[in-house]
Every structure is written in C-alpha cells, then in structure tokens.
Amino acid sequence: MKSIRLLTIGLFLFTMSVTFSVLAQERLLSLEDAVSLAVEKNRDLQVSRMEINKTAQKIREAKGYALPTIAASGQYLHYLQRQVTFLPGNFAGLDDSQIATLRVGGTDAYVGGVSLVQPIFQGEIFSGIRAARLAEKLSTEDLALTQSVVVTDVKKAYLNVLISNEQLKLQKQSIARNEQALKDARSLLAQGRASRIDTLRAYITIENLRPDIIRLTNGIEIAKTVLKTTIGIPESEQIELTDSLRYDGVVPFLANATILEEALASRPEVARLVITEKLNAEQINIERAEYLPKFSAIGLIQTQTQANDYRFGDYKWPVSSYVGLQFAVPIFSGFRTAARVQQAKVTKLQTEKGLENVRELIRAEVKIALSKVEESKRRIESQVQTVSTAELSYRITRDRWKQGIASRLDMADAELSLSQAKSNYLQAVYDYLTASVDLDKALGRAN
The missing domain is CATH 1.20.1600.10 (Outer membrane efflux proteins (OEP))
Incomplete structure (x- = not known):
C-alpha cells in the first residue's frame, strides 16, 4: 500500500514537472x-x-x-360593423337626389396574395x-x-x-x-x-x-x-x-x-x-x-373571401391577377x-x-x-x-x-x-x- 502511494506521488510530481516545463518553454x-x-x-x-x-x-x-422582389402577404379582418357602399337613391326606392347606403360583405374578410416587382431600368x-x-x-x-x-x-x-x-x-x-x-x-x-x-x-x-x-x-x-x-x-x-x-x-x-x-x-x-x-x-x-425615370415590371395574384361564419369548407376563394409595367418620372423633389x-x-x-x-x-x-x-x-x-x-x-x-x-x-x-x-x-x-x-x-x- 505504501509503495502504491509513493508511486502515485511520483507520477503526480513527474506530470507536474512536465507541465511546468512545457509552460516555461520559450518561443524562439x-x-x-x-x-x-x-x-x-x-x-x-x-x-x-x-x-x-x-x-x-x-x-x-x-x-x-437588379433581381425581382417577390413578397407574399395575407390579411384577416373582422368587421364590428360591416363595410358601407353608397348608391344612388333610385337603387333603393328613394328620390334621385338622395344617396342610399348599403352594408355589404361579411363580418370576416380574408385576403392573400403574391406580388412581384422586377426592375427594368x-x-x-x-x-x-x-x-x-x-x-x-x-x-x-x-x-x-x-x-x-x-x-x-x-x-x-x-x-x-x-x-x-x-x-x-x-x-x-x-x-x-x-x-x-x-x-x-x-x-x-x-x-x-x-x-x-x-x-x-x-x-x-x-x-x-x-x-x-x-x-x-x-x-x-x-x-x-x-x-x-x-x-x-x-x-x-x-x-x-x-x-x-x-x-x-x-x-x-x-x-x-x-x-x-x-x-x-x-x-x-x-x-x-x-x-x-x-x-x-x-x-x-x-x-x-x-x-x-424608373421602369419596372409588376405582377400580382390574389385571392379573397368574406363570410359571416367560420365554415371554411363552404368559402369561395375567387382569384384575381394582373401583370403590368410601372413607370415613375421624378418631376420635383425640393432640390x-x-x-x-x-x-x-x-x-x-x-x-x-x-x-x-x-x-x-x-x-x-x-x-x-x-x-x-x-x-x-x-x-x-x-x-x-x-x-x-x-x-x-x-x-x-x-x-x-x-x-x-x-x-x-x-x-x-x-x-x-x-x-x-x-x-x-x-x-x-x-x-x-x-x-x-x-x-x-x-x-x-x-x-
């Protein structure tokens, strides 16, 4: 037992001496x-x-x-009071000089689409x-x-x-x-x-x-x-x-x-x-x-729907889309x-x-x-x-x-x-x- 203890101490001292020698080694x-x-x-x-x-x-x-910019967007709206459309009075049996108001659409509206803008010049x-x-x-x-x-x-x-x-x-x-x-x-x-x-x-x-x-x-x-x-x-x-x-x-x-x-x-x-x-x-x-001037090609594909309930399976999702050219000419920018x-x-x-x-x-x-x-x-x-x-x-x-x-x-x-x-x-x-x-x-x- 004593010999093992001495051997352990010897190994520890040897390890420490090697470590110190490495640490003390100088870089030439x-x-x-x-x-x-x-x-x-x-x-x-x-x-x-x-x-x-x-x-x-x-x-x-x-x-x-110079590369196209593509963006996806989505929107959900819940109308506390539905949107109002203004119509001539005769559409609602009123006098022609009067304006009729008509609430249209559902209480919940959903819009989603993908837009693209490609700079041309x-x-x-x-x-x-x-x-x-x-x-x-x-x-x-x-x-x-x-x-x-x-x-x-x-x-x-x-x-x-x-x-x-x-x-x-x-x-x-x-x-x-x-x-x-x-x-x-x-x-x-x-x-x-x-x-x-x-x-x-x-x-x-x-x-x-x-x-x-x-x-x-x-x-x-x-x-x-x-x-x-x-x-x-x-x-x-x-x-x-x-x-x-x-x-x-x-x-x-x-x-x-x-x-x-x-x-x-x-x-x-x-x-x-x-x-x-x-x-x-x-x-x-x-x-x-x-x-x-700045000249770009633009495009959009969009779908939207409105409803009064959450029966998503019954929703209709009509799609609209367009492509076109956008042209902007600076005229005055305050110098x-x-x-x-x-x-x-x-x-x-x-x-x-x-x-x-x-x-x-x-x-x-x-x-x-x-x-x-x-x-x-x-x-x-x-x-x-x-x-x-x-x-x-x-x-x-x-x-x-x-x-x-x-x-x-x-x-x-x-x-x-x-x-x-x-x-x-x-x-x-x-x-x-x-x-x-x-x-x-x-x-x-x-x-």
Whole structure:
C-alpha cells in the first residue's frame, strides 16, 4: 500500500514537472517569424480582413437590387360593423337626389396574395454595383495599409527588445571592467602602490552602475510585452529573440526619381485615395440617377373571401391577377437631388486634393527616411573607429595605472569613454536599422 502511494506521488510530481516545463518553454522568435506571426494574429489585421468579407456581402446586396422582389402577404379582418357602399337613391326606392347606403360583405374578410416587382431600368442599380466593387478594393487597400503599419511596428518593437538586451550587456561589461579595477586597486593597496580612496572610488562606481541593471532588465520585459501585444500573442507567453542587432553595411544605391516612382506606385495610401476618387465618381452617378425615370415590371395574384361564419369548407376563394409595367418620372423633389449631387462633387474634389497632399507627404517622407539612413550609416562608420580607439586608450590607461603612472581618475575617464563609445555605436546601429524600417515603409516595401 505504501509503495502504491509513493508511486502515485511520483507520477503526480513527474506530470507536474512536465507541465511546468512545457509552460516555461520559450518561443524562439526571429524578426521574420515575428512579422509572419503578426500578419496572422494581429487583431487590427483580423478586423481588416473581416471588413473585406463585409464588403463582399455589400456587392451581393447591390446586385440584389437588379433581381425581382417577390413578397407574399395575407390579411384577416373582422368587421364590428360591416363595410358601407353608397348608391344612388333610385337603387333603393328613394328620390334621385338622395344617396342610399348599403352594408355589404361579411363580418370576416380574408385576403392573400403574391406580388412581384422586377426592375427594368433604374439608373442607380448598376452604379451601386460598381461602387460596391470599388468599396471591396478600398477595403483591400485598407488591409494593405494596416499591414504596413503593423509590420513596421513589429520590426521596431523587435529592435527595441534587441537594443535593450545590448544595453544590458554593455552595462554588465562596464560593471565587469570596474570590478576588475576594484580587484586591481585592492591588490595595489596591499602592495602599498595605491591609496584606499582608489578602492572606495572603484566600489562606489560599481554600486552606482547596479541600479541601471535593474532598470534595463525591467525595460527588456516592457519591450517584450509591447512586442507580444503588437504581434497579437498572449502576454504570458515567453519569447526569446534569435536575431541580433547588427549592421551589414549594405545600402542599395537608388536614384531619387526611381524611389519616388516606386513609393508613389506601391504605397497603399495612394492606391486607397485613387480608388476613393473613383468611388466618389460613382456616388455622383448614383445621385444623378434620381433625375432619371424608373421602369419596372409588376405582377400580382390574389385571392379573397368574406363570410359571416367560420365554415371554411363552404368559402369561395375567387382569384384575381394582373401583370403590368410601372413607370415613375421624378418631376420635383425640393432640390434635394441637386444638393446631393453637389455634395458628391465636393467630396470628389476633396479626395483629389487629399491625393495631391499625400503624394507630397510621401515625397518628403522618402527624402527624410533616406537622409536618416545615410546619417546613421556615417555615424556607424565613425563610431567603429571611436570604439577601437577607446578600447586601446582603456588598455593603455589601465597598464599605466597599474604601474603607478596614471591616476584612478584617468582610469575612470577611460572606462567611461569606452562605455560611451560602445553605447554610441550601439545607438547608431539601432538608428540605422530603425531608419531602414521607416524607409521600407516609405517606399511601400513593408508588406
């Protein structure tokens, strides 16, 4: 019995350990994986895809106006006082100048029928179908625009995690150098070649750096939370980034005119406004159609009966039916149609001006993005030499300090310069990669 109990406990602990290991398993995430995952799971993109499905149903709705409308109707009436028919007086033995009243029909009346209306000519129907198709294209461009924003945000969030990790590494490297300096200061103090103040300064420097470790560690978690939220995965899921913050040095040469043409042709904002302009033109046609006559084929088949009792088997159900054409010509609508046409024209002009403005903004955006890429590239090239010089200066100053030639202050300045140089290089690489992401978005390459 005891062995069975121990076996059960062992199995339970094993199951729990397996469960915790699965829960604690981290998702390895490259930049490409993060983008692909965001395209699939981002909630804004899911809403945009739903909008495409919605506009597809609007096309179906618009086509439905060209199809016949068939309706069945039924009616039951119970007359508390039967209907009255007015007849000339001579029909009831009265004087011709008098009117006779005669109650007719039964106390219960039943009417049932099926009606049909088939539009033959209604100008707004086909304009409405074209407008619905344009609306579907518009929602597709909205999806492309949302995806461009999401992809850009994911890349930047990914880079924010990377730079936070690298900043933490730099801080740990700085602490490691200062810990070595503290160790050297204690050794020199024991040999009588350094003062106690040197060890105190080294110790204080290390302790002043430690709070930044806490801050940067917390910053990494915040950056990961932002990344996970932008991608659309649960905040509780653990992720580990596999890419690194690196500079490849490859900046493709592109003529300014070439990239402007690419941007104007590829940006979803431009495509969206071009489609909106066409949609506004169709809206004008829809409003103008109110001036045109409407022509429809109509039909009705109907049966009715009246009675004073509920002996349904004795009822007579005479049937009447007709087919015909219905013609309606608008004559005057209080200038409402003219006002709506003018509103549609103004909306189209607004879209045209908006398109001109967006094109100018894109030109400026491309120019600024290119400038930032080139500027950060030059900073990187400059900082590479600065880091090498700072590392050499630190090694020389450290050797001189051990020999008693340099002061502890010189040593601290050299370490600070090295940390600053590495931090500046890291920031330049981050700025270059971020500027490259912005350039991709500006050129319409984000998707």
